[in-house]
Amino acid sequence: MPKRAFREAIHGVRSTTVDPSEEALIEGTLAGRRQDFETLIERHQKALYTFILGRTRDRAVADEIVQAAFVRAFTRLRDFRGRSSFRTWLHQIALNLCRSHYRSGRRRREVPLDDVPEPASPVAGHAGEGAALRASLDGYVQRLPPRQRSVLGLRVFSDLSFKDIARIERISENAAKVNYHHAVTRLKKWLSSDDS
DSSP: OOOOHHHHHOOOOOOOOOOHHHHHHHHHHHOOOOHHHHHHHHHHEEEEEOOOHHOOOOOOHHHHHHHHHHHHHHGGGGGGGGGSSSSHHHHHHHHHHHHHHHHTTOOOOOHHHHHHOOOOOOOTTOOTTHHHHHHHHHHHHHHHHHHHHHHHHHTTTSSOOOHHHHHHSSSSSHHHHHHHHHHHHHHHHHHHHHHO
């Protein structure tokens, strides 16, 4: 048994390993270490998928776009200048792919807002109360205007700053804050009307 492992076992001390920085992972990827890019994928895949799924509402399309975003990021990594975080750059790539998907006409048929049924209110004391509330909230999020829905998703699910959101959405930082505020205000209003 190596001395370090023996000491850790005896004293209950665990060695702490520091995760490599994104800059180090990017440099490693550019140097040919694919495992460094796999680490970047592991760090960002879940948040990116959640964000794109919120935009597309289709798991298969979200999977396709996320996969394409990572492929594009890998092939264009030399173009990454570091003016924003890797996460922001990756979200921008995914958002552009999402927009291209919609422009190409492959999207699902649009349903007018008036034709969308209101989500059912959760029934107090019912075992599925949490699921019903989530379904209700999800329905309300889908009713938000696209920009508000996007800003909300980037802020809540991807935990991006308003500055990064502004870059991705190509709007001012103040506009990102205003869209987020309006989205949250609408959701609170709609949810409070469920309680009455």
